[in-house]
Amino acid sequence: MVCPTCTISNHCPGCSSIGGGAFTELGPFFPNGDGRSLRKNSMSWNRASNLLFVESPAGVGWSYSNTAFDYNIGDASTDQESCFLREKAMQIGNPLLNLDRDAPAMYDYFWSHGMISDEIGLAIMKDCDFDDYTFVTPNNISDSCNNAINDATKIVGDYINNYDVSLDVCYPSIVQQELRLKKMVLFFSSSVFCSGDG
Template sequence: MLSRALKKQDNNLSSWESGSVSWNAIIVGYVQEGMSLQGSYHILYDTKTFNYFASIKLMKSYCFVLEVETNNWLLCISFDSFFYIYRCYLPGHYIPQLADVLLDYNARSTGFKFNIKGVAIGNPLLKLDRDAQATYEFFWSHGMISDEVGLAIMNKCDFDDYVFASPHNMTDSCNNAISEANDIVGEYINNYDVILDVCYPSIVEQELRLRKVATRISVGVDVCMTYERRFYFNLPEVQKALHANRTKLPYGWSMCSSVLNYSDTDGNIDMLPLLKRIVQNGIPVWVFSGDQDSVVPLLGSRTLIRELAHDLKFDVTVPYGAWFHKGQVGGWATEYGNLLTFATVRGAAHMVPYAQPSRALHLFSSFVRGRRLPNNTRPSIDD
């Protein structure tokens, strides 16, 4: 369908179907991270930032907003020789699976092949038993639960048996300890960024109805963006402009749909074998984590990437250390075997560009350019 749509716009693009060229796709963000009613600092709609992306590889590209499951992506395609896959938030499964499908296609194809230049995934769910345990380690390490509750979870829960669907195949004593931890953390913390204040829905929804504008800033972040986005995408004029909801569905747009039946089984799949295959094909893989996320914390991702490097028999090629952005620590990073990178983004949320757009852009541009994150800055702090 995509190729037919392109073909109607430019007859020259039909050569893509015959396999004489490959295509360059850089997925640069989606509306949870990139759109607000004001659009002042988010990646997709900031003119300077978009032009910066354009200077990398997006000139003369065809750009689309694609709905993938419940998320909207900006997908830019030009006809060249590169294919990057980049995703932040919910990428840990379907980005490795997408890359795996492309590698399968390449193995079968005698003509056109995708030239995959890199895969980057942010705060990804990679292996449920480790990532689930990391959430409660994060709570404990950040003082969000007591020693007693933290020790109860570690002693009573065997996360090797943990499954995605509730009640997670855990014992009653484990579930009780987990329930107590969640109660202590409470509803007044944003689990996707624990340092942010929370948005009060009733207040912001009233402001949106009255003025169509509402902003609640915490640590430089609009914490009410979820409600603003839902309001914005349900405006008739916005849906008309986007050619969306042309069938006049009887329900509104929302981040997650109650109409669709989501599977609870995919979350149980271990993604490390797929990442191993990607790396073994010589494709660089970057895994990055916003360090304020408790949903898929860096504690699990960092351990899993180290274990993957050990499985690949990779040596450390860049020791774990700080990387810099604009004279400040942007996060910490390490590299294995010149192909496998793990990086944190300091002060960032589960959706990294949401809380740290500038540092996220630095990380993204380094990934696309095939450069390591800078491990020094000038001037020296002692100068």
């Protein structure tokens, strides 16, 4: 009997294959809302194949390195260090193709699903020019666009899974909540990690 193996690698800083892929998408278990137990995923891919979740590059999810150089990441270094795998087939799910299409589609999705107000959704559609937009160094982005995007990000928050907004809300631990509240007194904080983000 041949047992196929499916390799899952989100392969991106901030995107854990285990925290995101295994525990919120296609793995054998999902976390329960209590933060202490798991439930079976009846649609898990492990019913048809072995699953190998790869955390890459170093520092994503539960991966780590004891060499500081390994944390120098980017598309060029990741590409150079990638291994060649003999694959029979490949499937790409949820790829980032073009920011000029993907970024406005995300905000349109938030708006059409009632996650952001009409005011913010329409401001993004009107004021944002995504033709030359990058997340690292936004080029032609106006102050009104930047404000609308920041408002949308704050409203949607860190606890909603953008890929399945119907999932249970992922609240951080009590310690992380307390730290966040202390930060908010001094400065608006927008980064609290959910379980699995490392």
